[in-house]
Amino acid sequence: MTATTGTPMISMSGVDKHFGDLHVLRDINLEVDAGQVVVVLGPSGSGKSTLCRAINRLEPIDNGTIAIDGEELPAEGKALAALRADVGMVFQSFNLFAHKTILENVMLAPVKVRKANKADAEKKALALLERVGIANQKDKYPAQLSGGQQQRVAIARALAMDPKVMLFDEPTSALDPEMVNEVLDVMTGLAADGMTMVVITHEMGFARRAANRVLFMADGEIVEDASPETFFSAPNSDRAKDFLGKILTH
């Protein structure tokens, strides 16, 4: 979580990605400084999820380079696994390990990847579950929890690795409306603590409240890169005006 001065936490340059004929990422250049909270907005199919997944190479790229904290992403293998351990990721569909209890979900990676000892890992896991408000559910299995609770566990699981960066890929899109806020509250708390975050979301309230910076993507390109105030009050591009017009009138 500590910021190394100078080098950006995430830097992408000249990143290209195709899915067959579809050009999903077009010459993406992006630098995210440590401690920054970047919200990525855009219509579906604009490439924002792919951008997020490319940052820890869950989605390999065709061209360009991506570096985390100054370290370029290596090819598949042990070095990549080590780098991914420093990048927390939260998925739309939670993806908690279905055969493990809540506590085991949070402890597993620290024990297996970081080789932490079990007692320490458990203590830390309990503290994290406390922080996201689900310590009392620690012995249940993921399927026994609500979506909002599962997503908060997923956040705790990512935090247990002491990541330098947290990536959120539409963390609230699969949730019932009344559960969205409990997850956003946890994320807002993280942002306030100085975590570097890249958040793909449709939650405009969260973007206004917690983001330092808003990226607007369309057709695989970053069309706007502005502060939330500027973006929501005076967007530059027609694409962004059109997008905001559609979502803000509802």
Add this chain to the structure above:
Amino acid sequence: MNVLFDNLSLYGNGFLGTIKLFLVAAVGSLILGTVLAGARVSPVPVLRSFGTLYVNTIRNTPLTLVLFFFAFAYPRLEIADVSFFWRACIGLILYTAAFVCEVVRSGVNTVPVGQAEASRALGFTFGQTMTEVVMPQAIRSVVPPLTNVQIALLKNTTIAAGFSVLEAGGIYANLSERGYNVFVGLLWVALGFLVLVLPLTLLQRNLDRRWSTAR
């Protein structure tokens, strides 16, 4: 009844042989089969091809041929002196592993992609993703067909009688030498197998119940 009680030690030793063969081959085939399934879904092309080749060769070879190979051809290769019992185990393990592999692989396909993605995102290597996250869930979803394969293995141990490992399938030959009614003798052998399969069926039910609540 006389057939059974007069030859109790023959039956005892026969079924003991069956149980020993089965236990060794069951553990061996589950391990080898799971490793092969891992190879078949791995990102390394060489491993994938090896797994496919193995399964398609062994699965299509009659078990009798596999066991005959270890009984008669293997000693001529003069690699290492291995007892009949262990050669029978190796044959059964190699054969059954091909079936275990395919069952486990179909289980792997039931595990949502997100499970593997989440573990990769946390920094697990491919091996850790398989052993910690994918395989435990895959095996839970294929307990019934896996039990089938193991029951088939239990019965396949009788073929080992073909090369003089004492097990239950060979009891009748001894009985006929001693002049007993072979038909009655075989009924007792059949009953013995029923009794041996029972714990497997109970184990399957128990695992199914325990693991279905965990999901």
